[in-house]
Amino acid sequence: MKKIVLDDMMLTKALPTTAGSRMLEGYMSLFDAEVVERLTAAGYEMAGKAQVGEFAIDLVGETAYTGTLTENGKLTAASAKALENDTVKGVISLDVNGAPRRIAAQNGLVFVKPTYGTVSRYGTVPVACSGETVGVLARNIADCREVLSAMAGHDDKDGTMHADALCKKAADGCEKPVKKVAVIKMEADADITAELEAAKAEMVANGIEITEIEADVLSAAKTAWNILMCAELCNNVSRYDGIKFGYRTQNYTTIDELYTNSRTESFGALLKTAILFGSDVLSTKNYMAKYDKALRIRRVLAEAFGKLFADFDAVLMPACSKPAYTETDVKENPYIAFEENRYTAPASITGLPAVVAGGVQLVGPAFSEGALLDLAALLVKEGK
Amino acid sequence: MDQTTLQSLEKLNQLRLTDAEKEAVLAFFARQDKEMAVLDAIDTERVERMVHVMPILTVVREDVEKKLFTRDELQKGAPETMDGYWQVPRLVE
Numbered sequence: 001m002k003k004i005v006l007d008d009m010m011l012t013k014a015l016p017t018t019a020g021s022r023m024l025e026g027y028m029s030l031f032d033a034e035v036v037e038r039l040t041a042a043g044y045e046m047a048g049k050a051q052v053g054e055f056a057i058d059l060v061g062e063t064a065y066t067g068t069l070t071e072n073g074k075l076t077a078a079s080a081k082a083l084e085n086d087t088v089k090g091v092i093s094l095d096v097n098g099a100p101r102r103i104a105a106q107n108g109l110v111f112v113k114p115t116y117g118t119v120s121r122y123g124t125v126p127v128a129c130s131g132e133t134v135g136v137l138a139r140n141i142a143d144c145r146e147v148l149s150a151m152a153g154h155d156d157k158d159g160t161m162h163a164d165a166l167c168k169k170a171a172d173g174c175e176k177p178v179k180k181v182a183v184i185k186m187e188a189d190a191d192i193t194a195e196l197e198a199a200k201a202e203m204v205a206n207g208i209e210i211t212e213i214e215a216d217v218l219s220a221a222k223t224a225w226n227i228l229m230c231a232e233l234c235n236n237v238s239r240y241d242g243i244k245f246g247y248r249t250q251n252y253t254t255i256d257e258l259y260t261n262s263r264t265e266s267f268g269a270l271l272k273t274a275i276l277f278g279s280d281v282l283s284t285k286n287y288m289a290k291y292d293k294a295l296r297i298r299r300v301l302a303e304a305f306g307k308l309f310a311d312f313d314a315v316l317m318p319a320c321s322k323p324a325y326t327e328t329d330v331k332e333n334p335y336i337a338f339e340e341n342r343y344t345a346p347a348s349i350t351g352l353p354a355v356v357a358g359g360v361q362l363v364g365p366a367f368s369e370g371a372l373l374d375l376a377a378l379l380v381k382e383g384k
Numbered sequence: 385m386d387q388t389t390l391q392s393l394e395k396l397n398q399l400r401l402t403d404a405e406k407e408a409v410l411a412f413f414a415r416q417d418k419e420m421a422v423l424d425a426i427d428t429e430r431v432e433r434m435v436h437v438m439p440i441l442t443v444v445r446e447d448v449e450k451k452l453f454t455r456d457e458l459q460k461g462a463p464e465t466m467d468g469y470w471q472v473p474r475l476v477e
Contacts, residue, residue, distance in 0.1 A: 027461055245462055277412065297426060298434040302437065351438060
C-alpha cells in the first residue's frame with residue numbers, strides 16, 4: 001500500500017494533532033481532515049505524522065515544542081526525514097509561511113503549493129486562512145503530481161474553494177506548456193545563485209525563452225504578508241484558552257490567571273510575538289495604516305503578477321537565501337522566518353501556485369500547477 | 385511601540401512576557417515599522433482592498449439538523465469537566 005505522512009497541522013482521529021505547540025499536546029481530533037479522507041479513499045495508508053514548527057510559521061520546523069531537529073549543526077525537518085523512507089510517497093504539508101518550500105529547496109525534494117482554493121483546508125489547524133494552502137512534499141515530480149491529483153477537488157465544507165472542474169484542472173491539466181519564463185532578480189548566496197543559473201541553463205537548453213527582470217513591487221509581499229498572516233493568526237489562536245481543550249496551567253486561582261498562564265506557559269516566543277504583532281496591526285490606531293494597507297498591497301501584487309503573466313508563462317525565483325540554516329541563524333535572529341519569507345510571500349499572499357524543485361521556485365498563474373510541474377521535471381531531468 | 389502599549393497588548397491577548405521577551409518583541413516591532421516604508425511608498429489610494437484572493441461564494445447547505453458529536457465526545461479533550469460541564473474557576477465571589 002502507498003504510504004503518506006501528514007504534517008502535524010492535519011487533524012486525524014487516529015493520531016494526536018499538536019500543530020507543534022505545547023498548547024495542543026495530546027490533542028485528539030474527533031474527525032479526519034478532508035485530505036486524509038480523500039487520500040484514504042484513493043488507497044493511501046496514513047503512515048504517521050511529521051513534526052512541524054509551532055503553528056507552521058517558522059523556518060523549517062525549529063520552533064516545535066518537542067525540540068529543534070538538527071543534523072551536523074544544521075536545522076533539519078521531520079517531513080524531509082520521513083521521505084528518506086522509500087515506502088513513503090509524500091508528506092502532506094500546510095504551507096502557511098513557506099516552510100515546506102524551504103524544506104524542499106534545502107533537501108533536494110519537490111513541493112507543490114497548489115492554487116489557493118483547489119485543495120480543501122477542512123480539518124487543518126487554521127493559522128492564516130486567506131493564504132495558507134495544503135500541498136505535497138515528495139521525492140520527485142511524479143509522486144507530487146499523483147498525490148496532488150488524489151486530494152484536489154471541491155469540498156463544500158471549505159467555504160474558500162473553486163468549482164470541482166477548476167480544482168481538477170489545476171492538479172491534472174497542462175493546457176499551456178511553459179515557453180517564456182521571467183527570472184526575478186533577488187539576492188541569495190552563491191549556492192542558491194548557482195542553482196538558479198543551472199535552472200536557467202536547463203530551460204535555455206530546452207528551448208524556453210528566459211528574461212531577467214526587476215520586480216521591485218514584489219519586495220512589498222513580505223511585509224504585507226507578515227501583517228496579514230499575524231492578524232489572522234492572532235484571531236485563530238484566540239480559541240486556545242485552556243478551557244475546552246488543550247493545555248491548562250496548574251497555576252491559577254482566577255479565570256484570568258487560568259487564561260493567561262495557560263497561554264503564556266504553552267506558547268513559544270515566536271508565536272507570542274506574532275500574536276502581539278497581529279493584535280497591534282488590527283488595533284484602532286493601526287488598522288487603516290497597516291492592516292488595510294496590506295490588503296490593498298495584496299491587490300497591487302495580484303495585478304503585478306497578472307501583468308507579468310500576460311508576457312510570461314511562469315516566474316523563476318529562489319525559495320530561500322541559503323542551502324541550510326543553522327541554530328546560530330535562529331539564535332542571532334529569532335525572527336528570521338519573517339525575513340526569509342521574502343521569497344515565499346509573493347505566492348502566499350496572492351494564492352498563486354508554486355513548485356519547488358532542483359532548489360529553485362517556480363510561480364505561475366492560477367491553475368497552472370500542471371505546467372509548473374512539467375517545467376520542474378525538465379529542471380530535475382525527471383523522465384529522461 | 386512603547387512598554388505601555390506592549391503591556392496592554394499582552395493583557396488583551398492573555399499573555400505575559402519576560403523582560404528579555406519584551407525587549408525582543410519591541411525590536412521586532414521597530415523593524416516591522418521600518419519596513420512599512422516599502423508599503424507606504426506604493427500609492428494605494430485608488431486600490432481596492434483584496435480580502436480574498438478568489439471570489440468567495442456563500443456555501444448554502446440544506447437546513448437539516450445533524451448531530452455530529454455527543455457531549456461526551458466533545459468533552460473528551462477538555463482539561464477539566466464535572467457532571468457534563470466544562471469546569472472553570474469560580475467567576476462570582
